[in-house]
Amino acid sequence: MPSLLVLIPLFGIILLNLPFRRLNEKYVFWFAVFLLSVQILFTISHHSLFWQQGMGYIDSFFKVDFAIDSLSFIMLLCIAIVSMVSLSVSRYTIPDPRERFKFINLLMIAAIGMNGIVITKDLFSLYVFLEITALSSVVLIAFQKDMNALEGAFKYLILSSIATIMMLFSIALILLVSPGTSFAVIAAALKESPNSAVIIFAMGIFICGLFIKGGLVPFHGWLPDAYTAAPSAVSILLAGIVTKVCGIYTAIRVIAFVFGFNEVIKSLFMFIGLFSILIGALAALGQKDLKRLLAYSSISQVGYIILGFGTGTALGMAGAVFHIFNHAVFKSLLFVNAAAVEKRIGSSDLDRMGGLSYRMPITGSTSVIGVLSTCGIPPLAGFWSKLVIIIALWQSGHYMYGTIAVLASILTLAYLLLMQRKAFFGKLPKELENLKDLKEVGPEFTLPSIILAMITISVGVFFPFVFDKFVVPIKSIFMQ
Amino acid sequence: MLTNVLLLPITVPTAAALLILMLPKKFRAAIDAISLFGSFLILLLSILLFKRNLSYSMPALGFGIEFSLRLYHFSGFIVLAAAFFVFLITLYSNAFLREKSYSKQFYVYLLLSLAFINGAVLSDNLVSMLFFWEGMLITLFGMIYIGGKRSFKTATKAFIIAGVGDLCLMLGVAICFYISGTLAISKLHIPISGIGGAAFILLMMGAIAKAGSMPFHTWIPDAAIDAPLPFMAIVPASFEKLLGIYFLSRISLDIFEMSPDSWASMTLMIIGSITIVFAVSMALIQKNYKRLLSYHAISQVGYMILGIGTLVPAGIVGGLFHMINNVMYKSCLFLTGGAVEKQAGTTDLEKLGGLKKYMPVTFICYVITAASISGVPPFNGFFSKELVCEGALERGFIFYLAAIIGAFLTAASFLKLGHAAFLDKSKNGKLPIKEAPIRMLIPMIAIAALCVLFGVWNSLPLKLFIQPILGQERLGGRDFSGMPHNSLLVVITIMVLLGALLNHRYGVKKHGSGLKAAEHIHHAPVLSYIFNKAENGYFDPYNIGLNISYGFSKVAFLFDRAIDWVYNVFIIKVSKVFTAAARSLNDGSYKSYIIWSLLATGAVVIFLIKSMIGA
Amino acid sequence: MTINIILLIAMTIATLWTVMGRSLLKATLGLAVTSVVISVLMFRLDSPMAAVFELSVCAGLITIIFVSAISLVKPLTHKEAIVVSKDRMKRFRYLPLLVILFGVIAGFFGIPNDFKPIYVALANDVRTVLWSLRQFDMFGQIVIIIAGALGVVVLFREKEKR
């Protein structure tokens, strides 16, 4: 059943690319929306069936079996939501129907890639789908073919190829000790073979490859350039879900289920997580460009996820996954608003903006919710996931990490308030006054931002129910 | 029923005050009638209550705070005196404030402060006494403020000085509670060693601030000009003295166990004598009728404090007797000043003169009261001053000398005032000055008569009012009424008075008019420099205090701006440095990203291998 | 075994030549030579299918793509080429040294002798693995080819308005 998730979009794309072009262009948008809503409904409706399942529903349609457990369900949900948002935003930012046709196809391929990553149980097919997602996002970034876009695309391509080469290198070395490449086989092989330097080298190389894809601090060079270079619809997709699925989800899946946890890896993850929180937040503080600021902010938030995961306790990992979901929601919310602002003003330079919430009230207020949720201010969702991570840190005895992580959210608040003040509050600058169409953006922007804001608020307010239904099953997975 | 009679002295004046407050301004006659009737009612009540011992207390609040009243001989005497003078002043101000716009407000404040003074005197719990004591701050501020357009500055000055005194009192009360655990005045017996000493100092500062002695006196001369005259007659002249000295004596007699040769009585005596000498010398050089009288009010307080400070029966009786005498002749002098101001239009001595012909009654009253304040024998002032001198002599010649100098200068200044105001030829043209209206004259005549009565037949006040306060065992069986026992002192006093008369004649001959009688003292080599400095407020503790607090607040403000600077500038600078450092990693070229990634991978791998193999 | 070493050395020489070659064309040719040598090596390590694939795709297709890309891109004028290569020359003088040094270290420290790789008894041949076990990867390859096609359409098509 889950493999349909991957197959149906593929056949749909092939079907669409057949000759009668005019017909397809009109319907491609609604076809994509249909597919993604199927995915959302599938994940929501089936959660009761699968949530409690351990390794999940084995589908034997393919020889290489798949595994859907609650962790992948949450990721599937995030992928569907963020792609839907990016789809609706692209409908407005790319006017020309021919371009939009190509764009939606690429978007669907990226979605296929991410779905593949999430449901695969084999290390090598993980590499294959990583490569698919990376490739389609490179093309998506370079979509507008101006110099910036190409620069961002090229950097992303080079860095991700380096990462994949590292992963292949480690797969090769692992094959020395394990007969097959699926997670279970490798895990068994690694468990009983002694901890020799080669295996540790392979593990190290693989983890660093994932860090590059995830954009954590020492490896994060490409991330801000790729996000700012991409067209606004793509930066939503990238920031919202691509880096997290390729980098963070794979790290969680591989470390937790294949390489296994030990103290050294935990402290490595914690250190890298904390380091990226601080550097990401500090770098974001001095930014002049709105999208670049949000890019650094997502590095910092990913740092929290890695920190949460690094505690190794079940609660910490559950908090990390919960934060992935929250971050996907409020980061794409902020990027949707950034896209709306850029569409209206034509540039995302913070100094030329000001007082936009007069003319664009909905964007203004939803971005306030996004800001507060990112900083972890109580009533909203961000607070709860950060709190769970912090409590996990405390329970596992890492007081110093916990204190620094909590106080780092002051930095988050600082640069986001800076952004909010420069962009939305304050006085409307002169040249924006007479801009004729500086009014509220169309429903393509306001609808997703309102929905995302509603999700953040409802998850925040009804946290206890959300916690019982979603986060506790995740804890049970990591329990073994 | 009897017990809550004790509440009446507080509730009746408040009710009257509220009633007047309700009435609109134009019912002038009704306001005058109500205030007169109200004060008369209170006078009757206090006469009724005078000789009884009553006590009344509401259920205790907690921490020793309870609203309990206790009428015994001393407080009954103070309530009676206060009621008597309020009645006279109300009668006087009915006429004096006839065309003034603020008369309604004045009566309200007058009656309220009467209620507060009754409350303070009657209450047996330090906190409820403090409650009423500090309540007078508001009426003090109100009464001075309504005096005129510019008078709010003096009102603020008075408020601040009295406020500081009351805050010290509040802290003293808190320390008393800390030491003894109870706040009932009758049960308090605190040794004055260590923290008890601090409590004594604070309570004494509160009492002296209320009484208006030296360090807290500077608002009274300014108020003399700015405030309405009936205010000067009633508050600085009588209320403040009554309440302040009442509490000072309660402190030194009941609350603290003070032996005569303890440091506490020494401080009291020093303050008393300093106040006498400095205040009266300032009075000598004044050119304004009311300012001169106000300085005398301050110097007379010195006598009382000196008297009580000696802790010798003679001194204490003298001090208390001097209190009641001073209240009498001081208020009467102010009333004469009021009459002069109302009829002659000004109280500036340069413009006044020759009022003897036009205002004979006022002149007579002035002469009687001036004589009694200077301590001329038959009048009451002479007897109380003798008792104080006797007490002072017992404790030390220096204090006696201060008293004598005070007597000399008081006599000189009043001779100067009388001569300049009444005897000199009239200088201003506004001639046909009529005598003050009858309703102003009656209080003056009554008080002047009392002065004579208390003087000639002084055993009445002593036996009736003063001596029972000390009780037999403190008096040591001696009766101070009648002629002063120590004839030597009497001779010296008379010699001093004659000296003052001669000095006055010499001054008048030397400088021509009566006004300049004291010029030769004023322009003496060293004294003139000190006088000029004192005149423009150089030694005024209020100004010194203000400068200190402004200086401190400027420093505090700088400190506050420094903290603000840290928030607004410093933190931003530091964050800029860190941001630049954090962003230095992204220098744009993908090559440096690759180098960074490979280096980091190397580091991770080495870290993993070393720690895993090692573990 | 010595033949393998000779082949490996040949491969290294070819790579060095591609990296240090002055003109771009020589670099692509060098790349083709290395891929030929690698496919020969693969034959020797009895994985024929991979060798054939490597030979046809890497040596053939990629070289063609590179040559066409180079032809589309205006080649540096001769003078610029010299300037570029001269300063590259400066930096190149370390390369051989670096390569040999790294090779020695990797060889010596690479695989610790206590390390024992496993030996799978019954290994199934390529065909069964590829088609039965790795079907999911085949599906992945289809998707990536389609993505490549779309990417080409997006990147290479001239923008109408220009």
Add this chain to the structure above:
Amino acid sequence: MSPDTWHILSVFVAFVAVLFVCGIYSILVTRNLLRTVIGIEILIKGVTLLLIVVGYITNQTGLTQSLVITIIVIEVVVMVIAGGIALSMFRNIDSIDTRNLTKLKG
């Protein structure tokens, strides 16, 4: 594990490392975009060679051959895309010099 298989493995690892160094060197040193792509190509060749050797040693040649085939297919597509990016960059600024690729910074 017999001593000679260890010997083969270490020799091949050494040479793969050499390939690796050449690839990285070629990416970092060149100023021409296409040379970087060639560098990436060299790295991929190194990894495929390693895979084949590992397959040979652990007698899983079937598995490694299929992996290698998939890798080669994917890498071809990546190379095409990289070439495409280089081409459109050339169309924009008539040069494929990597120094113009440094505007996005800070």
Add this chain to the structure above:
Amino acid sequence: MKNETLLLLTVSVPVVGAFIVPIVGRVSEKLRNLLALAFVSTSFICSLCLIPSALSGKVTSIAIAFPLGFNFVLTADCLAVFMAAVSSFISSVIVLYSFDYISHYPNRDEYYLMVVLFLGSMMGLVFSGNLIFLYIFWELTAIVSWRLIGFFREKHHVLMADKAFLVTVFGALAMLVGFLFIYQKTGSFDLLVIKENFKGVPVPDIAVLLILVGILSKSATLPFHTWLPDAGIAPSPVTALLHAAVLVKIGVYVFARLFISTFSLDAAWHVLIPIIAATSALVSAGAALVETDMKRVIAYSTVSQIAFIFLGFSVNAEIGIVGSLLYILMHGLAKGGLFLCAGIVEQNTKERDITKMGGLIATMPLTAVSFLACVFSVMGVPPFGGFFSKYMVFSGAVTSGQVGIAVTFLFGAVLTILYLLRLFNHIFLGESHGKIAKEESVLMVSSVMIFALVSLACGIYIKYPFLFAQFATKQMLGM
């Protein structure tokens, strides 16, 4: 049952109602104003009804268990009901005042939403028996105060709002870390459970320090106080509600709730906190004496008076604690009155610099009299309530043996008299600079009069608040 519903109503009515207000606002302005007042006064009335049961010693509480120890607990003991009654009364008068004040300015819906939400979160905070929900409502108030300070949307205003928001959130985060240290020791966030675990054992110093940072930043004491005067630029009812009467009291309430009723501080803290309070009192009093902007002077005076309250709480003498509780009541009333008068003056004369004002008593007699009444109450002049609270704080300081601190606070009280009188003279007395400003709206003046009269009533009928506060202290100290 009755108490439980009252308690729930007090908290939920304003919180839920806040979001209805703007919707109604679309329909009609009048209805929205009345609705806002209705929500605020319901919570006031409910907390009044809770008083009898609280006085009888019965602690009503609602508890809903949630995972990880974040269970939603509302406990209405004496202290909580006292704080609830005080803050809801002051808020209702301020909402009444803002009918006429805010009608001059745009985006009124947002204003009323935020004010009602503020009261809701204040009620939630006061009644919450769980550290996490205490923290949630604490941050909710921080958001509300951020939105309200930035009400006028100018660049400078938003900057100041951000500054206040950052400082308070920094403090809150430090406090959260403190809570986590306590959670580490006791394993749960519920105050009752914590109370058992910390029966004899003093709290770890690091936790106390961190929680103290949070409290000091929220109630604007020395090192973190600069955001309060800067927030003076907000509209007057906001500064009255937030910076005088209610928001700054949150910090003090949490200090009482944690350090007095839940666990005991060891001796060193009982000396250190009064010293901090003393420096803060003196520095802010000095600054108030020099400042020329009307609102900033009153804000500095709030900082100084808060230090007095801290003194009362931090000296472990029962009279001090009762004094501080009374002080919260009296200061809230008086300072609220002062800010509202400042609002009336500012709205009519459009002038904020006190050196350019004067002689307003002729044209605005009622405002002047109530301003003077509130000034006297803050100074602690008898017939007004402030006297008793100031005396008891002093007595508390003395009975705990710290006479030196008492003398410094005496100097602070003198400075208070100085700067408040200076403020009154500059605004109302002296010659007027040609600005003839009459009191337009009856509503605003009457609400200011309410504050003055209630302060006077608290002074005269001190018995009732005194007994209430004493009972609360006994309950807190577990006597």
